[in-house]
Amino acid sequence: MSWRDDAVALTCRWLVKPAMSVPTPWWLHRRGFETFAPRPRGDGFTVTRRDLGGIPAREYAPPDPQGTLLWLHGGGFVMGSSYSYANLAAALARASGRRIILPDYRLAPEHPFPAGPDDCLAAARALIEEGPFGIGGDSAGGCFALTTLASLLADGTPPERVILASAAVDLDPARPVPPTDGELILPVSMLRRVSRDYAGQADVTDPRVSPIHADFTGAPPVLIQVGKGEILEGDSDAIAERLRAFGGEVTVQKESGVPHVWQMFAGRTPKADRAVAAMADFLR
Secondary structure, X not given: OOHHHHHHHHHHHHHHHHHHHOXXXXXXXXXXHHHHOOOOOOOOOEEEEEEEOOEEEEEEEOOOOXXXXXXXXXXXXXXXXXXXXXXXXXXXXXXXXXXEEEEOOOOOOOOOOOHHHHHHHHHHHHHHOOOOOEEEEEOHHHHHHHHHHHHHHHHOOOOOOEEEEOOOOOOOOOOOOOOOOOOOOOXXXXXXXXXXXXXXXXXXXXXXXXXXXXXXXXXXXXXXXXXXXXXXXXXXXXXXXXHHXXXXXXXXEEEOOOOOXXXXXXOOOHHHHHHHHHHHHHHO
16 A cells, blocks of 8 residues: 555544544535545546536546546435546546546435436436446445446446446345444444435335345446445445346456545545546446
8 A cells, every 4th residue: 555545544534434423414514525525636628517317417528538427426325416526537537538427416315215316317318319328336326326227228228338336235224234344434323324314215125225136137247346344345245246147247346445435536546546547447
């Protein structure tokens, strides 16, 4: 590990994780997320606001983009935006040569299930008219990437490829608590809170709530990245097994000593840069 990777890991463990354990209002967590999310450095991309099926979005594009990736941002269903994910989107655009489009889907608890997956599916269906594209997502956005994938497969309009970064795939509060010794940023209390505020009274075994139960017949190649020891490592293993059970081609990449969705630190830590480079290679 470089000193930069060490610094991010220590900051997450000793500062961010305790802050996320405090049950403050979601608007305050959101403000912190927007304020402290890394911002893109340098040039090599443009940002355009646009509309996808009635859903507002930002497009991050390199010069002469070759292809499209619809990225569904994370944030535990209650935080995050196309603005807070600008650094990851810009890094992916520069590394892959694709335009990266992030829809601003509605957030819980103001808009619980099925608002988020409905918005993501509407954005994806609108993008179909523009030609082939891939789908990616991290954490809660990884959950939405999988529910969107299942719906597009049922429609007969699958994406080219799928990228998942530490996706949440099973929102059942009765599931066993995964090991937490290696988790650097996500407290169990917060995971339970976001699951409750997002799922509400919905059936947690509904495949659109917990995509571990979805049908992925005909899935395109999938790349999964996850941190070793993080609380959602088991979710990544489980969805990889589920996708393979439907005949999917799945590549799983694990990194040690990193926080949940460490890819957001692209341009700042070597491990994040390597992860984004691997995503770009997969898209090619």
